[in-house]
Amino acid sequence: MRPPLPADMFDEVCPSSLNPIRFGDKWAALVIRCLEHGPRRFSELRVPLHRVTPKVLTRSLRSLERDGLIRRTAQPPRVEYELTPVGRSLLEPIAVACAWTDRHWDALLDARESYDAAARRATGRIASPSAGSRA
Amino acid sequence: MRPPLPADMFDEVCPSSLNPIRFGDKWAALVIRCLEHGPRRFSELRVPLHRVTPKVLTRSLRSLERDGLIRRTAQPPRVEYELTPVGRSLLEPIAVACAWTDRHWDALLDARESYDAAARRATGRIASPSAGSRA
DNA sequence: CAGCATCCTACCTGATACTG
DNA sequence: CAGTATCAGGTAGGATGCTG
Numbered sequence: 001m002r003p004p005l006p007a008d009m010f011d012e013v014c015p016s017s018l019n020p021i022r023f024g025d026k027w028a029a030l031v032i033r034c035l036e037h038g039p040r041r042f043s044e045l046r047v048p049l050h051r052v053t054p055k056v057l058t059r060s061l062r063s064l065e066r067d068g069l070i071r072r073t074a075q076p077p078r079v080e081y082e083l084t085p086v087g088r089s090l091l092e093p094i095a096v097a098c099a100w101t102d103r104h105w106d107a108l109l110d111a112r113e114s115y116d117a118a119a120r121r122a123t124g125r126i127a128s129p130s131a132g133s134r135a
Numbered sequence: 136m137r138p139p140l141p142a143d144m145f146d147e148v149c150p151s152s153l154n155p156i157r158f159g160d161k162w163a164a165l166v167i168r169c170l171e172h173g174p175r176r177f178s179e180l181r182v183p184l185h186r187v188t189p190k191v192l193t194r195s196l197r198s199l200e201r202d203g204l205i206r207r208t209a210q211p212p213r214v215e216y217e218l219t220p221v222g223r224s225l226l227e228p229i230a231v232a233c234a235w236t237d238r239h240w241d242a243l244l245d246a247r248e249s250y251d252a253a254a255r256r257a258t259g260r261i262a263s264p265s266a267g268s269r270a
Numbered sequence: 271c272a273g274c275a276t277c278c279t280a281c282c283t284g285a286t287a288c289t290g
Numbered sequence: 291c292a293g294t295a296t297c298a299g300g301t302a303g304g305a306t307g308c309t310g
Contacts (some may be wrong), residue, residue: 020163020202021228024155026283042292053284054293067155068246077291086242089235093156096231100224107221111203161303177272188304189273211271274309281302289294 002038009034009048017104018108021097024067024111027052032087035070039082137173144169144183153243156232159202162195164229167222170205197264214250 023029027049034045042057049057061081064070069087073080108135147179150161158164162184169180177192186190196216204222208215 005188016185018202020159020204020225022157028155046292053286055285055295056283058293059282065244066247066250067153068250069155074292079292085244086239087238090155093235095229100228104224108202111221112201115201115203117241188306190275190305191303193273194302208271214272272310274293275307276305278305279303282300283300285296285298285310287295287297 004038005044005048006036007047007050018112019097019101019105020108021100023090023094023097024069025060025063027057028064028069029097031057031060031064031081032069032083032090032094035081035087036091037081039073039080042079042081045081139178140169140183142182142185153247154236154240155243156235158225158229158232159204160195160198162192163199164218164232166192166195166199167204167218167225167229170216170218170222171226174208174215175206177214177216195260214255 010030015022015030023032030049031045034040034048042061045057045061046052046054052060061072063132064087065072065081068084069090070081071084074080145165150157150165158167165184169175169183175204177196180192181187181189187195189218190234196205196207200207200216203219204220204225207214208217
């Protein structure tokens with residue numbers, strides 16, 4: 001049998017609003033990568049995605065299913081999710097996005113920091129929300 | 136001089152919430168593509184992006200600037216926006232995303248339609264928001 | 271020309287608690 | 291196990307009108 005998904009599969013700053021590249025909703029790309037090596041059950045997905053609530057994960061899964069990117073099969077009490085061919089084809093753009101992020105993540109962090117610092121100097125300390133987590 | 140940006144540069148269903156791949160906010164990818172061949176002024180951008188209000192376009196530009204993806208230069212009354220090297224590097228993932236969308240757009244449309252149709256049959260006609268526009 | 275101010279709506283996301 | 295229900299906050303997007 002395939003190994004279970006590791007709880008630390010994703011960085012704790014992941015997903016991130018800082019990452020300009022997004023696939024579907026906040027968790028969609030992570031879900032797709034979880035399904036890369038075969039079908040997974042709801043509770044299996046919750047291990048690496050331990051920071052998402054069941055409600056939100058359900059909505060993300062429904063949305064992916066609606067778009068034909070994953071398929072849900074229920075033979076109670078088992079429910080499994082797997083990639084469709086179209087969903088699997090998203091792995092390539094996702095990989096490209098990840099590669100881009102790896103190369104430019106630090107530049108992005110620096111740019112934001114100096115922009116916000118300049119804005120603070122100009123306005124006398126206003127706003128500037130905290131950085132998010134990673135994709 | 137470079138030709139002005141055509142008003143019909145983007146499809147009228149573009150950007151789209153249907154497209155699962157997004158770059159920054161709703162208009163960011165379009166802005167970046169507008170800047171591909173050199174700097175553009177605010178009002179130049181408004182031609183192909185005629186469906187975005189000035190407020191929203193401004194916010195999108197500020198956000199891209201904050202992330203170091205574009206650079207804003209003002210020598211009044213001229214204001215120009217141009218891609219930074221990091222911003223330009225996004226053109227490649229964007230192209231990959233566009234290629235993916237071209238290949239799978241129809242499948243996405245069909246999947247949503249049949250999912251919503253099945254949902255209507257199951258629940259007796261509830262919900263199902265209209266499709267969005269394209270990315 | 272290149273925005274800003276104001277108001278408003280919808281959606282996304284999450285916390286918490288509960289269930290067939 | 292695989293969700294659903296409820297409540298609440300924050301942000302994105304847009305309409306409209308005004309300005310240095």
